[in-house]
Amino acid sequence: MPIIQVQVLEGRSDEKIKELISGITETTVRTLEVKPEQVRVIVQNVPAKYWGVGGVTKEELKSQL
Secondary structure (H helix, E strand, C coil): CCEEEEEEECCCCHHHHHHHHHHHHHHHHHHHCCCHHHCEEEEEEECHHHCEECCEEHHHHHHHC
16 A cells, blocks of 8 residues: 655645645556555645755745745
């Protein structure tokens, strides 16, 4: 049973997250030759203040723009 964990920056719509889960599931079914009901996808929304890029948070980067 494949379990796939994905971290994304928070702020995406529920619809986009559903599309992501569906797409990952379809790709996993095709690639690993498993049934859709065997695939688990866990999406974690990460706040910008906890996502670092180049030594600073995404929240800080956004405020610099």
